[in-house]
Amino acid sequence: MKFRHSLLLAGVASLLATGAWAQSAPTPLHVRATAAMCANCHGTEGRTVEGSAIPALAGMPKDYMIRQMSAFKDGSRPATVMHQLTKGLTNEQIETIAGYYASVKR
């Protein structure tokens, strides 16, 4: 049932994407695929293995995550790797990623 619903949404989104919204409104599929780029280190759907020092992202509030990513990006929050990776992302991609993980159940 769940998948029919999301495919329907995807269909609507794909209609939108053919028009002027293509750049500003990523489809649900594109959102998930973009967020999946974090999963290499932060776990599938933002769930890490038990005991991981790399934090889980699932259920992290969107505003909090955007603030942290922005702080890595502008150098105000020190990091081992994230300051280097966030500088390669657009603000739109950060917003997409943060929105996705906020929607995932912890």
Next chain:
Amino acid sequence: MKRRSFLQSSVAFSALGLAACATTLPAHARVVVVGGGYGGATAAKYVRMLSDYQIDVVLIEPNANFVSCPISNLVIGGSKTMKDITTPYDNLDRRHGVKVVRDYVTGIDAGKKTVTVAGGASIRYDKLILSPGIDLMFDRIEGLKAASASGQILQAWKAGPETAALRKQLEQMPDGGTFAITIPEAPYRCPPGPYERASQAAHYFKQAKPKSKVLIIDANADVTSKGPLFKKFWADNYKGMVEYIPQHKVAAVDARTNTLKFEVQNDIRADVLNVLPDMRAGAIAVQAGLANVNARWCGINYLNFESTQAKDIHVVGDSIMLAPLMPKSGHMANSHGKVAAAAVVAELSGQPINPQPFLSNTCYSFVNDKLVVHVASVHQYDAKDKTYKTVPGSGGVSPAPSELEGVYAWNWAQNIWADTLG
């Protein structure tokens, strides 16, 4: 037995396909993935996930278990075991419904859209994702093929039995002996890997046989990744033990005397030789005519990873012709797998392909059993030039080796194994 149970499950797949016919997907859409490494296993899992489990996925992989190349150098250094780097394929089936066929592909018919496996069966696909890894070109070094076949000169560049065998050779080497690793010209799989391996051998020798030596014999002009970090660590911690020798291209090996012969310079003898020959795309990609760049690497459309040679065949992982500054790494292959999976799901369900994909890479190297250095990069798709470009100011390396990064490196491994296979 295997084939029969696979055929039975494809009947079950068909029933599923009928039940889900309210979608835009063609009935029984099937993606076949060849190769269960970082690229292929990730692609298989993410096609299932991103299609909300509506596209059937068959993964064809000859090995019973996934053995990770990242971390395998720690087995050679003695701080991890083969068990630590081995993960079964079970969860891909149990949790994600990926049908894992333990076999290897002997032929691809791009016209009929089928692959043939050694067991004889022919499997139809709507989309093929090929992740064949690398093929080691033993023929390019005289004498290497026979020395490799006999088990005397190991590569251990495809993690597995040779990883354990190389560790054993180091254990059996007497104190005061010499271990030599040779590195081919870039591009090759895992740019920092040989330097990490040399560091691991030195770490082991320092504890167990301190009179021994490590020779790093490089066909390249300088260390190809994290150079200043590695060189400083060798100078500070393995002084008099590690020797770096650039611009030496191996032409031949003499297995009788354990000697390396070069195009220009004098011969070098060592007690344990680890010779890495030139590499190219995995054999099945070459055989299928997909390695169309210098007859070594597979040209692809970077937006969806589709081969520039054959429609509906997507290639991911170490076998592709890389965009500038992109390394051949497990992390990268996992990222390729996701971009390709999303594109394949989009195409099969009539959705647009993501116009702005990006890839990331984080690659950790252990310089001893605890201290780690990394290199990281982000690669954004550039629609104008149809390639990936690193973002100016992004990416970089560690300031120095640290134990904190050692913790992250091990957690990275655990999380990416779970992301790829879990």
